[in-house]
Amino acid sequence: MAPRRPVDVSSLRAAPRMCHRSAQVMAALWKGCGRLLARRPGAAQALTAGVLMGVGDVMAQQLVERQGLRGHHGTRTVKMMAIGFCFVGPVVGSWYKILDRLVPGTSKVVAVKKMVLDQGAFAPCFLGCFLTITGAMNGLSVEENFSKIQQDYVDALLTNYSIWPPVQIANFYFVPLQHRLAVVQCVAIIWNCYLSWKANRV
Known part of the structure; x- marks a missing residue:
């Protein structure tokens, strides 16, 4: 039976930070789209x-x-x-x-x-x-x-x-x-x- 690989605790700790950053990027994109829609709806x-x-x-x-x-x-x-x-x-x-x-x-x-x-x-x-x-x-x-x-x-x-x-x-x-x-x-x-x-x- 092959030995189990040890769990990379650092990657598990980094996961919430990555999710948070992704959410921030998505929120910024959404706000940017909202501003573009408000200023130039036709172009958007x-x-x-x-x-x-x-x-x-x-x-x-x-x-x-x-x-x-x-x-x-x-x-x-x-x-x-x-x-x-x-x-x-x-x-x-x-x-x-x-x-x-x-x-x-x-x-x-x-x-x-x-x-x-x-x-x-x-x-x-x-x-x-x-x-x-x-x-x-x-x-x-x-x-x-x-x-x-x-x-x-x-x-x-x-x-x-x-x-x-x-x-x-x-x-x-x-x-x-x-x-x-x-x-x-x-x-x-x-x-x-x-x-x-x-x-x-x-």
Whole structure:
């Protein structure tokens, strides 16, 4: 029987200090994000959307498509991040502001009304634009892009409806306006993974 290794007491003593430092770093990052949201909400929302679109694409390539690190398409990840920065962040952030003006208030009934407008009017248009932009950035011709949208759109929209209505009701009811896009994008990491796989699938 192999002898047991002695317990490193110094490492055990250091663990609480490391946890405390990690918590301090996370708290500082959270405060920094809060300050950026307060000073430049549009920039913060675009940055958040871009980063999380990139995370979603990495997950799609590595966990769904099993590309491996050597087979990872960095250009594709950069393109998805660019779509997040330039399209998803500004468009969705602006939509939430418009929605707050169209249906003011924070009651449960208001949250349901906002969800119906969001999922009934905005989501179908947004998804169509997203697939179109992704196809164009991937170099598809107009005919190829239209064919791909016909193939993917209905399935993507039905998947959207299986995920987003309850999330958006909670988002509109509990979350302040300036944090809604960030909450949506955090929940949407899996959704972004799906969108990236769907939009880039040959």
